[in-house]
Amino acid sequence: MNADAPGLPVKEGYIPFAGYRTWYRVTGTGEEPGKFPLLCLHGGPGATWNHMAPYEQLAVGRRVICYDQVGCGNSAVQEPHDPAMWTTELYLAEVDAVRAALGLDQVHILGHSWGGMLGMAYAVTKPSGLVSLLVESSPASVPYWLKELDVLRAALPPQVEEVLRRHEAAGTTESGEYQQAMVVFYDRHVCRVRPYPDWVVATFAGIEANPEVYFTMNGPSEFHVIGPLKDFDIVGRLGGIEAPTLLFCGEFDEVTPGTVRQAHEAIEGSAFVVLDGCSHMSQAERPDLALGLVRGWLAGVESAR
DSSP: OOSSSTTOOEEEEEEEETTEEEEEEEESSOOOTTOOOEEEEOOTTTOOGGGGGGGGGGOSSSOEEEEEOTTSGGGOOOSOOOGGGOOHHHHHHHHHHHHHHHTOSSEEEEEETHHHHHHHHHHTTOOTTEEEEEEESOOSBHHHHHHHHHHHHHTSOHHHHHHHHHHHHHTOTTSHHHHHHHHHHHHHHTOOOSSOOHHHHHHHHHHHHSOHHHHHHTOSBTTBOOSGGGGOBOGGGGGGOOSOEEEEEETTOSSOHHHHHHHHHHSTTOEEEEETTOOSOHHHHOHHHHHHHHHHHHHHHHHHO
16 A cells, blocks of 8 residues: 555556666556546656655546656666666657556646656647646756756855865765755755655665666756756747646745746746745645645646546
């Protein structure tokens, strides 16, 4: 049984994908009339499903599906491979593979952080059966977001920012001094709850245990993006999204309200909500607000159909 959604059955398994295998987890057994399943896309890139676990509480009258993206967590790749394989295109294909394997002909998609970037990139392809798109704390343009990050970094204590800049310039971001300085930013803009909930701990532990995807695509930290993802920018394509879309983020989010507003303004008819008192992990900081918002959105979209 699922600790986050007591009494709801859970099924786990693997599906073949790209010569490897993708681990999945389904909470709930099926959909009541008029309801559709919710597919959750985790962040990183290179994190694990764990930070989406709170949304399993929504598996009442619908299934909630989480999975570890290939190369991550339970879908880790042990075989020799080229790290250049980790691309947005690979993960877009994986969304289709998961949907096909699990029979998700009509589905809501909820992506958090990188998962929301993936969700937006998927939605612009106009996939069939996308009932709605929910985007939590995700930039549509990383170059724009990096400018916003500079503003957040400038507000850090000067000695903290000096440590961060020095190690970033020297390429010594694995040092203990850098890691300690990172925590100051994370406490303000990533998760403001102490101690971290177990599922947040598990998410960070998953990256630490298997950091290749994160380091390859992103970089050494949430605010030092130096991998290929630094060039991710689909703002000009967002007008092609046809599914009803909800975007939300936290008041103190590392993916700033201004960053998310940029996507909102590019997606015609989208809704945009900023959650008071939250940063990047609103489902940890104010689960009442985050889960209530998503629950209400799903019900509203379904009733309108």
